[in-house]
Amino acid sequence: MxxxxxxxxxxxxxxxxxxxxxxxxxxxxxxxxxxxxxxxxxxxxxxxxxxxxxxxxxxxxxxxxxxxxxxxxxxxxxxxxxxxxxxxxxxxxxxxxxxxxxxxxxxxxxxxxxxxxxxxxxxxxxxxxxxxxxxxxxxxxxxxxxxxxxxxxxxxGRGKEPACRSIIEPVLGKARLMQHGRGVAVLSTGEIASEVQAALDELRRRGVVPSWYQYHTIKPLDCQTLDAIAQRVQTIVVVEEHLAHGGLAAQVSNHFASRPSHPALIALNTGDGFVLGSPHKDEFRRNAGLCAASIAEAVMGIWKEPQAAHRAGSTASA
Amino acid sequence: MSYPQTNSTVVVDMPRLIRQARQARATCVQLAHDGRVGHVGSALSCVDAIVALYGGWLNVNESNRGADDRDRFILSKGHACTALYAVLAQRGFIPAQWLADYACYGKPLSDHPCKHALELLEMSSGSLGYGLGVAAGMLYGLSLRSVYPRAVVLMSDGECNEGSVWEAAMFAAAKRLGNLVALVDYNGIQAVGRSDEIMGHTSIEQKFRAFGWAARTINGNDMPEVVDALWSLPLEPDKPSAIVLKTLKGAGVSFMQDKTLWHYRVPSDEDLQNALDELGEVPWHLARRACA
The missing domain is CATH 3.40.50.970 (Thiamin diphosphate (ThDP)-binding fold, Pyr/PP domains)
Structure with missing residues (x-):
């Protein structure tokens, strides 16, 4: 980058x-x-x-x-x-x-x-x-x-960030739709996008397809898109390499707090702690729950109902 | 590159400058009293320098406002703003009646200068250690367009505690900004102590020299010395110049002089009257009102 x-x-x-x-x-x-x-x-x-x-x-x-x-x-x-x-x-x-x-x-x-x-x-x-x-x-x-x-x-980033696939060009101030999906929306910001992409590729193989938006612009926050997402999903997963306080998840929560109803929110970030031990990037992401496997697991954890419904439908039609 | 020299044809009317400094001091005390804001001691110590700068040294006037090649004056010790406001009014840059609204909500002359309130300022100030670094950036940026005005930054001795001052000093010397001038108001007293004790009895002039500047120390409350020093700038070609102004906190008002108390204290009605009696001058806006 x-x-x-x-x-x-x-x-x-x-x-x-x-x-x-x-x-x-x-x-x-x-x-x-x-x-x-x-x-x-x-x-x-x-x-x-x-x-x-x-x-x-x-x-x-x-x-x-x-x-x-x-x-x-x-x-x-x-x-x-x-x-x-x-x-x-x-x-x-x-x-x-x-x-x-x-x-x-x-x-x-x-x-x-x-x-x-x-x-x-x-x-x-x-x-x-x-x-x-x-x-x-x-x-x-x-x-x-x-x-x-x-x-x-x-x-x-620092260098060698993998390219991500997207549907539309990035526009300053607008969330960028990276993947269409349903039930769950994943929001990311910064170079963690490549881990999100790897997670979604793995999930797709398991028949799980959430939508994915890259919030490259955190301020001003694209609240219009947030409200539109809220109409369509039950849960939002926010993934960021940032502390819990004041990051993307905090700002998304802040926006939804003024709405009468909104999706559940799962925040994947580094919480409220220093990252000690000087881990390599992959080790850090694994330990912090920010690697592709952890992101996929978080989405699977809340995918139960649509997945169950899907399976029920499959069984009935079989 | 060639820097502009002070126009030697300008004749300095020394008695007039000395009188203006006394008038400006009266304005400072009145503003501190009326605005219920302290820092009058810090304003009084640097009045002479500001009066001299606007007394023909700075290339600033109504017609070159906004022009790239105008000189820049930055009051980095923003807490001494009453001294700047007093001189700006004297010189007709701002209406005299604005002084009456000093430190009032939503008015142009705020406590600590704010560019959003007073557009003609080069920058807002109040937090110390900013003027030198920003002025150096201005001059460097203008040099990229081959424009070489001068910039004068008036700082306090306490301000020289800030590391950012020395980051800026290093940058200015490295970029050979011979058109940058630091005036350090060495009044010896900072917010809650003697600056010499806090700086470990080290020389400000020598510090600037060690950072690659040309530097000298003068009596900053002696108008002929101030004028002589300013009009002989730059001290050395292609080096930024630092003039350490040895001054007295509260200079010109005997009971305020060299007293830490007058960094913060707001003059009472009695203090005001005593100070005005001693100065023998009427504050600028009140004199204008009397004439009207």
Missing amino acids: KLAFIQALTRLAREDNRIVLLTGDLGFGVFDEFAREFGPRYVNVGVAEAQLIMAAAGMASVGMRPVTYSIASFATCRCFEQLKLAVAYAQLPVIVVGAGGGYAYSSSGVTHHAGEDISLLCALPGMTVVAPGDPQEAASLLPQMHSAGRCGYFRI
Whole structure:
């Protein structure tokens, strides 16, 4: 996704000479070509995340369109007040890119985890928050964020995220229908999409076909689609690499709390704990119940009734 | 690259600037009293610098508002906003009557400057450690369009406790922003203590030098010294300049001078009267009202 991001940014920077890429001394090798092509429009501010954001805010206030880059944890938590005051309060069009959002750097330890990035950034007034699921989605959404001309957070992966199949193109601010289904809807955000896809492939083999929406845009939340989903399913399963507080599931719950009736909700996330032990990504997902098998199991657990009805029907017709 | 030099044809009327500083001080005390807001000591210490900046040094006027090449002034120590408001009114950038509504709900002159309330500000301020970093970003961004105005950031000595100041100082030196000026109001007192004790009795000037800046220290409450220092900028070509203004908290009002109490204290009716008597000036908006 990093590669897709920098390729998309390079295309944008060729069209719009206001774009400046600022890095907090990260992205080894990824920005070489950008730096060669755009010279002073590539700035390494050093290991200085406060300055990363303040410099970007200053540039935006004189008409430039800065994009800041760091590892998601440093890009958000480390400089949160700068994001609040220099960017959000000032209403400046800065795009903050957090690489390896969630637990993409799971094996690097808690210091490199960003299980609260979505929650923090969604809390800031006027901030658009986007977590693409695969490289193609990242490449499509970055120019849309740029065109929107507002401040935004763009959570990308660490690299080598598998491509996901989809029915429609991603549109900023709209949930993306990835698979038609019935009875149950799975909602995901960020690069966990590939695990959801693997889970749904397995479920399909067992005759279980829930619908699947990728909520790449968490803020503003596409509540219209949520209400439409609520009309059609009994249960919603939300899958995200994020803590329980303030993530996609929390925001979906928050929306449904104002409705007289709504589907049951099952949240698959990292709860309220640090991920200790520096697990590799696959180990982390298995332990946290976020691997394809766990997602499939969660859906199977609530699929009982439609499945039973289906079996009853099959038996009767046999 | 070449940076604009101060227009040497501008003749500085020193007695007038000194009088304006006294008038601005009277306005500051009145605003703190009427608005029931503290920080008057922090405003009084930096009045001279702001009066000098707007007294012909800054290239800002009604006709270049919004122009890329205007100079930028940022009051990073936003708690001293009454000093800025007093000078903006004196110079005709804002109507005198706005001063009467200082710190009133929904009015342009808020406690801690807010750009949404007062559009002509370069940025909002209040949380410390922002002005230098944002100004450096502004100048860098403008340099990409080959525009080189100057930016002056007025900071407090307590503000230099913030790590973000030194992140910004490093960036400005690395990018050779010779058109960036930091004015540090070294009044020696921060919110609840003496800044020297909190900084371990280390030199602000030397810190800036160590970060690759040119720096000097002057008496920041002596108008001729302030004018001389500003008009001889930049201190060295292609280096950002830091001028440490050795000042007194509450400068100009004897009973407020060098007292930690006056970081927060709101002047009483009696304090106000004593201060105005000592300054011998009428606050700007009240003088205008008397004329009308």
